[in-house]
Amino acid sequence: MDVHCEAVLAEYEKRAGEEAEVLHSLPPAEGMSRRDEFLICVGRHTGTVLNILVARDDGVRHILEVGTAYGYSTLWLAEAARATGGRVTTLELHPGKQVYARGMLERAGLADFVDFRLGDALALIEDLAEPPDLVLIDLWKELYVPCLERLLPRLAPGAWVAADNMLDPPAHRAEAETYRAYVRHTGRFDSVLLPIGSGVELSRMRS
Numbered sequence: 001m002d003v004h005c006e007a008v009l010a011e012y013e014k015r016a017g018e019e020a021e022v023l024h025s026l027p028p029a030e031g032m033s034r035r036d037e038f039l040i041c042v043g044r045h046t047g048t049v050l051n052i053l054v055a056r057d058d059g060v061r062h063i064l065e066v067g068t069a070y071g072y073s074t075l076w077l078a079e080a081a082r083a084t085g086g087r088v089t090t091l092e093l094h095p096g097k098q099v100y101a102r103g104m105l106e107r108a109g110l111a112d113f114v115d116f117r118l119g120d121a122l123a124l125i126e127d128l129a130e131p132p133d134l135v136l137i138d139l140w141k142e143l144y145v146p147c148l149e150r151l152l153p154r155l156a157p158g159a160w161v162a163a164d165n166m167l168d169p170p171a172h173r174a175e176a177e178t179y180r181a182y183v184r185h186t187g188r189f190d191s192v193l194l195p196i197g198s199g200v201e202l203s204r205m206r207s
């Protein structure tokens with residue numbers, strides 16, 4: 001991580017820390033209705049694991065992120081992609097978040113390693129030019145299963161799939177468990193729940 005990336009990460013984490021207090025003080029229904037205002041991100045532990053997975057596995061070139069938001073996890077993925085000659089494609093529904101993410105990645109010196117795509121991820125997945133070697137699934141939680149359904153025929157052999165928010169927030173635990181059961185039911189992955197950050201289901205497609 002160079003100084004430019006660290007400076008941008010520090011700015012993200014300051015914002016996330018300040019906003020977490022506000023978000024937790026809101027009634028759940030209001031937090032839900034205002035969720036686009038907040039930088040709800042994977043956090044440093046999960047960012048580091050994703051960065052290591054890309055940087056340490058020679059096969060990871062085509063990286064797909066489903067749910068850019070403000071670009072925090074994009075930065076961790078893109079920093080590793082720059083080191084390995086890979087590229088990140090990141091999908092987001094909200095135009096303002098994408099603009100913000102692009103600006104932060106430019107400041108980190110990483111925008112040249114990212115393709116930002118705007119629209120419904122479930123449709124955008126169908127247009128992917130390359131089979132992803134690694135996917136981060138981190139969009140709204142009721143879409144995890146439809147997202148993996150669309151990815152299944154498109155993943156590269158041996159692809160990694162990391163799904164965030166498996167343990168936290170508790171309000172989404174049922175959707176997380178449905179996703180984890182679905183991954184196992186496919187019979188296509190070796191899969192483990194990592195108790196880092198908000199909980200990550202890390203799955204590797206059997207070759």
Ligand SMILES: C[S@@+](CC[C@H](N)C(=O)[O-])C[C@H]1O[C@@H](n2cnc3c(N)ncnc32)[C@H](O)[C@@H]1O
Binds near residue numbers: 040043071140
């Ligand atoms: C939890 S945030 C992603 C956080 C991000 N990965 C990070 O760590 O910084 C989830 C994002 O998914 C986006 N999203 C939700 N449904 C989507 C869809 N159908 N297509 C594309 N993006 C979607 C939301 O707008 C939101 O920005």
